Every structure is written in structure tokens, then in C-alpha cells.
Amino acid sequence: MKYTHWLLVGCLAGSAMMTSTAFAQNIEMRYSTLFGKLKQNAEEGHDDVKIAFYLLDQRDGSVCKIHKGWMQKDKHYEELNIPADNALVVPLDSNLRQANPDVTFVVDDGITCDVSMQVIATSEYGRQISQAQVQSLAPQMDKLLSDLGGMFSKWFMPKVGGVVLHFDQPLQAGIILASGNVAEAQGNKVILKLDALSAGEVVKLPDDVVKVTPWIPKS
Numbered sequence: 164m165k166y167t168h169w170l171l172v173g174c175l176a177g178s179a180m181m182t183s184t185a186f187a188q189n190i191e192m193r194y195s196t197l198f199g200k201l202k203q204n205a206e207e208g209h210d211d212v213k214i215a216f217y218l219l220d221q222r223d224g225s226v227c228k229i230h231k232g233w234m235q236k237d238k239h240y241e242e243l244n245i246p247a248d249n250a251l252v253v254p255l256d257s258n259l260r261q262a263n264p265d266v267t268f269v270v271d272d273g274i275t276c277d278v279s280m281q282v283i284a285t286s287e288y289g290r291q292i293s294q295a296q297v298q299s300l301a302p303q304m305d306k307l308l309s310d311l312g313g314m315f316s317k318w319f320m321p322k323v324g325g326v327v328l329h330f331d332q333p334l335q336a337g338i339i340l341a342s343g344n345v346a347e348a349q350g351n352k353v354i355l356k357l358d359a360l361s362a363g364e365v366v367k368l369p370d371d372v373v374k375v376t377p378w379i380p381k382s
Contacts (some may be wrong), residue, residue: 187230188266188354190218190276197253198260200280205255211215213312215283216251218268219278227276229268236264243268248373251278282307284326284375288367292375294360297326301357304377320382325356329374338366354378372378 198215204213229349230241234253243266246252253259253266270276281306288296295318301323312320341361348351355366356378 167180187269187270188272190270190278192266192278193263194253194259194266195263197251197266198255200311201253201255203307206310209307211285211300212282212303212307213285214307215248217249217279217281218251218270219279221275221277228273229270231269232267234259234264234266236262239264253341254255261349281374281376282311288368288372288375290371291368292326292328292355292368292372294357294362294364295367297355297357297360301377302324308377323377324358325354325381326358327377328353328355328368328372329376329377330368330370330375332370334369336369338368340364340366 200214205269218229219225220227220317225251229249229251232245232251234241234243243253251268286301304323308323311330330351330353333351334353337345337347337351340344340359341364342359344357344359346355360366
């Protein structure tokens with residue numbers, strides 16, 4: 164599997180494997196692989212952001228559609244609910260952690276899906292997001308990333324400088340800001356840099372935002 168960020172996804176290297184059937188393939192992992200990081204969502208100090216796992220198509224980085232998911236340990240079987248954004252969601256339970264069942268997600272055959280852990284905003288923003296909201300999200304994203312990375316990440320990792328807005332389809336044009344500058348579209352993503360937003364600004368968006376993730380300046 165291919166991993167693109169040492170902090171966000173390196174923890175899952177080698178943990179997932181794929182087996183094919185006639186029309187679909189199973190992505191299999193252990194419950195503890197997900198639980199070890201998702202338990203951070205229960206910690207305080209980042210109420211508006213959380214950790215989420217996705218399967219990304221290796222060809223273009225789009226989220227792989229999950230057709231079904233379940234947990235199984237010996238004869239015990241529990242089907243998982245698949246959310247609209249196709250995140251890998253499991254119940255957080257210390258008893259399940261001890262049992263450590265196998266977790267399986269079914270995706271389309273003929274593609275390679277990489278496991279990706281992301282820090283995302285928990286709210287839905289629709290077709291607008293404000294400077295105040297971005298300013299509030301940035302330190303919470305910093306805290307969660309710091310908690311994931313441990314003590315050394317606090318010293319070496321750049322601070323979150325804004326957010327990445329993810330849309331369902333590629334945008335035809337960038338987003339015009341109050342300053343007159345344009346936040347350029349990069350496929351289905353737009354970076355909103357906090358220092359490019361005016362105080363009190365509300366940014367109007369051309370489509371509904373499906374996901375908001377941190378933007379970290381390159382060091």
C-alpha cells in the first residue's frame with residue numbers, strides 16, 4: 164500500500180490486505196488497528212474536529228465506495244453502518260478491543276484502495292464557511308494532530324494555516340475572497356488560508372462541502 168503522510172497514515176502500514184471475489188474485493192484489518200487511533204475522538208479539547216479513516220483510490224485519491232462492512236470473531240458477526248462519506252466507522256468499545264475481531268469492508272473489484280487517516284471537521288458547512296469558523300478549527304486541528312504525533316511533533320510540525328475544502332465534483336473555477344484574491348481550485352479541492360481571509364468574512368461556495376481537513380504549510 165502507498166502512504167502519503169508519515170503522521171496521518173503511517174500507523175496503518177502493512178495492516179490491511181485485499182482479497183478478490185468475482186465482482187468485489189474485501190479490505191480486511193483488525194479492530195485494534197482502527198480503535199487505537201479513533202479513541203482519540205473521545206478526548207477533550209477538539210470538539211469540532213475528529214479522526215476519520217477512508218479508503219482512497221490509488222489512481223486519483225478519490226474515496227472508494229464501500230458497499231458493505233462487518234466485524235467478525237469466530238461465530239460472532241456484526242454488520243457495520245456505512246456513512247454517506249464512506250468513512251470506516253466502527254463502534255468504540257474496550258471489550259471489542261480485547262476481543263479484537265476482524266473488520267472487513269467491501270469495495271469495487273479492479274482498483275487499489277489505500278487506507279488513509281484524516282483529521283476532519285465534524286460540522287456540515289453547506290455552501291458557506293466563515294473566517295471565524297476556520298480560525299476556530301485551526302487550533303483544534305493542531306491539538307489533535309499533536310496528540311497523534313506525540314511530543315516530538317509539537318516541536319517540528321508546522322501549525323495548521325487554514326483548511327482544505329473537499330467537494331464531490333471538480334470545480335470549474337476558484338473561489339473569490341473578500342480581498343479580491345482567488346482561492347484556486349485544485350480538482351475537487353480548494354485551500355482556504357487563514358491569513359488570506361478578512362476578519363468576519365463569510366466565504367460563499369459553489370457547491371456543498373463534503374469534507375473539511377487541515378491545511379499545513381510546507382516547512
